Amino acid sequence: MKLASKLLLCGLLALIAVVLIINVRYLYTAPIANTWIWWPGDETWLMSQYHEFVTTGHYINPLAPGSIFAQSSGLMFGSCYLTAALYGLPLLLGTIVPIIKGHTIDVGRTISFVFSILTLFALWMIAKRYNVRAVLRAFGCLLLASTVCFFMTSHSARSDMLIGLTILIIAGYIPLMVDKPQTNWAIVLGLLIPISLLVNGHVLIVSFLTIGYATWSRGIFRSKKSVLQCIGAATAGFACLLIIQWALLGSLSLVGPFNDTSSTMPFARLLHPRAHLTNYNWRLFIANSWSPGVMWVAEALLAAIIWGAIRYKIRFSQMEPAARRFIICAALIVLSSIYIEYYWPRYLIYVLPTIVLSFLIVIAHLLRTLPRSSATALTIVLSVCLAFAILKYQGEASRLGAAGEIITAANESAVTDALSTIHSRQSVRSDRFHRPRIFSTVPGQGIVMDDSCDLLTPVMYDWKGDHTLTRDEVWQRAKIDYAIVCNQAQGNDRGEADSSIDWLARSRARLIFERAGPISDIDRPYDLSNLKLLDTLRVYEF
Numbered sequence: 001m002k003l004a005s006k007l008l009l010c011g012l013l014a015l016i017a018v019v020l021i022i023n024v025r026y027l028y029t030a031p032i033a034n035t036w037i038w039w040p041g042d043e044t045w046l047m048s049q050y051h052e053f054v055t056t057g058h059y060i061n062p063l064a065p066g067s068i069f070a071q072s073s074g075l076m077f078g079s080c081y082l083t084a085a086l087y088g089l090p091l092l093l094g095t096i097v098p099i100i101k102g103h104t105i106d107v108g109r110t111i112s113f114v115f116s117i118l119t120l121f122a123l124w125m126i127a128k129r130y131n132v133r134a135v136l137r138a139f140g141c142l143l144l145a146s147t148v149c150f151f152m153t154s155h156s157a158r159s160d161m162l163i164g165l166t167i168l169i170i171a172g173y174i175p176l177m178v179d180k181p182q183t184n185w186a187i188v189l190g191l192l193i194p195i196s197l198l199v200n201g202h203v204l205i206v207s208f209l210t211i212g213y214a215t216w217s218r219g220i221f222r223s224k225k226s227v228l229q230c231i232g233a234a235t236a237g238f239a240c241l242l243i244i245q246w247a248l249l250g251s252l253s254l255v256g257p258f259n260d261t262s263s264t265m266p267f268a269r270l271l272h273p274r275a276h277l278t279n280y281n282w283r284l285f286i287a288n289s290w291s292p293g294v295m296w297v298a299e300a301l302l303a304a305i306i307w308g309a310i311r312y313k314i315r316f317s318q319m320e321p322a323a324r325r326f327i328i329c330a331a332l333i334v335l336s337s338i339y340i341e342y343y344w345p346r347y348l349i350y351v352l353p354t355i356v357l358s359f360l361i362v363i364a365h366l367l368r369t370l371p372r373s374s375a376t377a378l379t380i381v382l383s384v385c386l387a388f389a390i391l392k393y394q395g396e397a398s399r400l401g402a403a404g405e406i407i408t409a410a411n412e413s414a415v416t417d418a419l420s421t422i423h424s425r426q427s428v429r430s431d432r433f434h435r436p437r438i439f440s441t442v443p444g445q446g447i448v449m450d451d452s453c454d455l456l457t458p459v460m461y462d463w464k465g466d467h468t469l470t471r472d473e474v475w476q477r478a479k480i481d482y483a484i485v486c487n488q489a490q491g492n493d494r495g496e497a498d499s500s501i502d503w504l505a506r507s508r509a510r511l512i513f514e515r516a517g518p519i520s521d522i523d524r525p526y527d528l529s530n531l532k533l534l535d536t537l538r539v540y541e542f
Contacts, residue, residue, distance in 0.1 A: 005135055012138035015390065016120070019145045022397050027113055027155055030397075030404025032411060033105045033446030036496070036522040038346060041457060043105045043157035044445040047087065048455075051104070054088035057248050063449075064459035065478060071465060072249045074256025075197070079241045082198040083159045087111055105446050108157025115161040116154035119353055120145060122165060126172035127357055130323055132364045140360040143297065143386060144353060146393040149290035151400070153349040159200055160349050166199045168353040170207045171333055174214045175325035185218045190230035194237025205340050206350050209332040217325060257463055279343060286345045291352060293389020297359055300381045304366055307374070314369050323361050330358035403526035410517040414537045415447040415484065421513040422453075422482050425541060436481045441496040443520035443537065444484040456480060458500055475502040483509070483540045488522045489533035496522060498538065505542060513539035 034043050045061055049069075053059045059078055061069035072078055090107055120141045127137045144150055153160045170192070178185060189211055196203040220226040246252055287295050308314035316324065337351045363382070367375045426436050437454045448455050456478055461471060469477075487497045498506065518524070519535040 009135050009138055012135065012142055016138065016142050016145055019142065019390070019393070020117070022394070022401075023113065023116075023145075023151060023154060026151075026397065026401035026404060027109055028103075028106050029408040030155060030401040030526070031152065032404055032407045032521055033103075034442050036442050036493070036520060037524075038152060039156065039158060041442045041445060041459070043108060044449050044455075045457070045459065046159070047091075047104045047108045047157050048449060050084045050088035050108075051091050053081070053084040054092055059084055060249065061459060063455050063457045064463065065456065066465050066469075066474060067460045067463045068257035068465050069459060069463055072245065072251035072253050072256050074251075074253040075238070075241055075245060076201040076204075076255050078245060078249075078253075078256055079194075079197040080159070080200050081244075083162060083200060086162070087157070087159065103446065103450050105157045105449075109155055112156055112158070112161045113154050115165055116145075116150065119161060119165045119168065122168055122172070123353055123357055126168070127360050129172075129176055130326065130361050130364070131320070132360045136360055136364055136367075139382070139386060140356050143293055143359075143389065144356045146293060146386075146390050147291040147352065148393065148396050148400075149345075149348045149352055151393070151397055152290070153346055156346070158346070160346050163200050163202050163206075164349040164351070164353050166196070166203050167207050167333060167350055168357065170196070170203070171210055171329045171354045172326065172357060174210065175322045175329055178214055178218045178325070179322070184229070185214075186220045186223075186226040186229040187233045189215050189218070189220070190233030191237050193234045194241055197241060202341070202347070202350060206333055206336045209336050210329045213328060213332055279338070282343045283338060286343065286348055290345055290348055292392055293385060294352065294356065294359075296385040296389065297382060300378070300385055301359060301362060301366075304370075304374075304378050304381075305362070308366060308370055312370065312374075314366070318369065319361075319365050323365065326361060327358055330354050399528075400526045403528055403531060406528070406531055407518050407521055407524075411443060411519050412447060414515040414517055414519050415444045417515065418444070418484055418513045418537060418539045419448065419451050419453075421539060422541075425512055426481070431481075437479055438482045438484060439478070439480045439501070440484040441486055441500050443486040443496065443522070443535070448484065458495055461500075462495075471502045472504045475505050480505075480542060482512075482542065485538055485540070486520050486522070487536040487538065488520065488524075489518075489535050490523050493522055496520070501540065506540065509540035509542050511538060512541045513537075 031038060034041050045063065048063050049059060049061050052062045059073065059081065060071065061067065064070055087108055090111060091104060123141055123144060124137050127140060128134075132140075153164070177183070192211055193204060193208070196207060215221065215230060220230055242252055305314075316327070319327070333351055333354050337347065341347050341350070363378075366378060370378065422436060422438065426432055435452065435454050437456060438448055438451075439456045439458075440448045441458060445455065445457060460474055460478060464474060483501050485496065485498055485500055494500065501509070515537045516534040517537075518531040518533070519537050522535070524530055524533070
């Protein structure tokens, strides 16, 4: 490697380190815990579910008694045993390993950040297998790390980053490995389908077409024996997961509470052009908002591919066979995401690492085949795109981080004081020796879940196991002692305010605590000027 290339590589690696340091600085504050804007309540829900699994073996939500999620999430999304172990075991080891001590959500975010580092490492190593040079690999890692998508999903106690990492590994290694003759790929690919559920059902949803393509390209469909082996391996895997689910929860449900979600999938509206237009527009909006640098690079690459095809007769067929297979796999993953997955912004991380890897492979091919002048022009354009992406990332991260720190501090202070009030009241009640049962909406859940109490959440309303029960009956069965709610300075989310409490129960309640401040991000942009508007946190005693 020439001296100039070494210096450039060192500079890119230094920038990656700077970006990761910025990420670490705001890891526990931006966005705030259980952010209402991007994943309301999910961090408390999932971390409690993971903890429940490693302590009892039951993969259920313990914070919503009587809800569907307190029974079973079904085979598709309730088989995340590997994910539950990876996120749940550190909670049990917290007293042994000091680095993972702290709030439960903080532990989850630490684990997600580790997976974000592993994602960058996997991107580097897989790109190396496709003969992408070190400088270009560093460019790709920096491009991915400097997106708001990477920033937000690595700052979450959700498993989104792990899902994106798993899909990247599947898409990246399958094209490299299918040529190995000593492997029985019929069994391997068949088992890969149920094994993907151990991470999350989204892995199977996004990578299913890729696994199907690998099965076809390996010639498995040409042999009846291979087809039977593939089907048998997949069936055996699913059967094992169902047996485990039945043994742990007594349920043989395949989709659990998600039996009607197929109607929200874009492919279910093939004959509705307006629905597809909304789908495309919303995904473009998410991509431009959460990864503008990647979009700029995509536009530059498109222009370079068209120029190379017209001017120099550069063709897709000129790429190495493994590289061609990967480009097809990446395209299938993107298509699966567009037409099968719902368009939540956080789902972008499922495909973004794979997209960046495909860009690196295409750029490497263009730099090898284009004349020097055209290759130099492409390098300059890509460098400009990356520079603007880093500048935009720095501005967005600083804005989100500064506002997140203020909201987090106000939230922690208010909820901690609210819990102190609850415990002081509990000490003089006739039932003072039992753990208080506290109902909390999203803004209070992150702190309450680590307190010496039993937390209950509005999920018990939203996903009732028995639809014949009224809200008042659900409330009475939950035997709630206190409720923490947040009335927003702006926005009208009734599910977080006083109205989240059943009106009959509220009529019998006593207000024991009230605090105003920028306590939540409900309909609140992460902007310092907006923090003057104050939310009101209230505690009711029953």
